[in-house]
Amino acid sequence: MPKFLIQSTYTTEGTKGLLSEGASGRRAAVEQIVTGLGGKVEAMYFAFGEDDLVLIVDFPDPVAMAAVSLNVKASGAVHTRATPLLTLDEIDEAARRQVSFRAPGK
Incomplete structure (x- = not known):
């Protein structure tokens, strides 16, 4: 399953909801939306600084991730x-593929 790193920042209204x-209430909400689309929450951490919340999630496909992203952003409570996260094997496979590329101006 494709794996994603999600970095989130609460708006003022989102922070009020968190308070x-x-x-634990936010964890339940995240679990519900992720598992509802066939995904799994691997890790969820609250932070402070630029990001308020950091997650690693697995989804069956990128479209499921996009569906979550659109709905969460539409709430206006979270940015x-x-x-996308790739395994070492996936990067090795990418490195083996031949790609014809011409750099700009060459």
């Missing part, structure tokens, strides 16, 4: 960034 329901 109201606590971290998110999703980064």
